[in-house]
Amino acid sequence: MNNEIAFVLTVLIVMIALFVSDRARLDLVALLGLLALMFGGILTPAEAAAGFGDTTVLLIAALMVVGDGLFQTGVAAWVGQRLGQLTGHNEQRIIVTLMIPVAILSAFISSTGTVAIMLPIAVNLAHRAGISPSRLLLPMAYAALTGGMITLIDVPQPEHVRRRRSERRRRAVRRHL
Numbered sequence: 001m002n003n004e005i006a007f008v009l010t011v012l013i014v015m016i017a018l019f020v021s022d023r024a025r026l027d028l029v030a031l032l033g034l035l036a037l038m039f040g041g042i043l044t045p046a047e048a049a050a051g052f053g054d055t056t057v058l059l060i061a062a063l064m065v066v067g068d069g070l071f072q073t074g075v076a077a078w079v080g081q082r083l084g085q086l087t088g089h090n091e092q093r094i095i096v097t098l099m100i101p102v103a104i105l106s107a108f109i110s111s112t113g114t115v116a117i118m119l120p121i122a123v124n125l126a127h128r129a130g131i132s133p134s135r136l137l138l139p140m141a142y143a144a145l146t147g148g149m150i151t152l153i154d155v156p157q158p159e160h161v162r163r164r165r166s167e168r169r170r171r172a173v174r175r176h177l
Contacts (some may be wrong), residue, residue: 004041004042007040007042008037008042011033011036011037011040012033014033015029015030015032015033034048035048059110059112059113060112060116063112063113063116063117064116066113066116066117067116067117067119067120068120070117070120070121071120071124076120076121076123076124077124079121079124080120080121080124080125080128081124081128083097083098083121083125084125084128084129087125087129088129089128089129089130090129091129091131091135094125094126094129094131094136095135095136095139098118098121098122098125098136098139098140098143099139099140099142099143100143101118102114102115102118102140102143102144102147103143103144103146103147103150104147105117105118105144105147106143106144106145106146106147106148107147107148107150107151108151110148111141111144111145111147111148114144114147114148115140115141115144118140118144119137119140122136122137122140123136
């Protein structure tokens with residue numbers, strides 16, 4: 001095993017330990033790991049910054065801002081309270097009541113956007129009912145994916161497929177020239 005592999009494995013092990021221990025913010029650990037690989041000579045600065053220009057990363061970051069805005073302004077609490085009045089503390093009712101609007105909404109906007117918007121609402125509902133948020137988030141993700149398949153509006157996967165196809169076409173053209 002050469003030094004580069006040992007360095008990358010060390011950075012990964014330290015990052016995993018920090019993720020699991022929850023001693024530092026996850027975003028800070030990820031950025032520090034990226035910087036360690038860059039300053040260690042594993043990644044060039046261009047390679048380290050390449051992911052930040054990807055449209056998918058920017059979309060998810062923007063949607064997280066929208067979701068946090070819904071949480072900070074109280075919209076998530078208000079919607080969660082209204083849905084909580086309909087469902088009470090019954091977990092099955094909460095799941096069904098959450099999945100139906102998520103599936104309908106994701107039929108018209110991307111599933112990533114739907115989940116980012118509904119995430120604070122689901123967490124609020126879970127806390128009000130005294131259940132773990134993870135019990136609602138996985139069914140919500142399935143509902144978003146299912147709703148996205150209804151109208152084929154969900155774009156992140158086809159976008160990646162389109163990129164790969166265009167890269168393959170460019171390589172094929174270069175080979176024939």
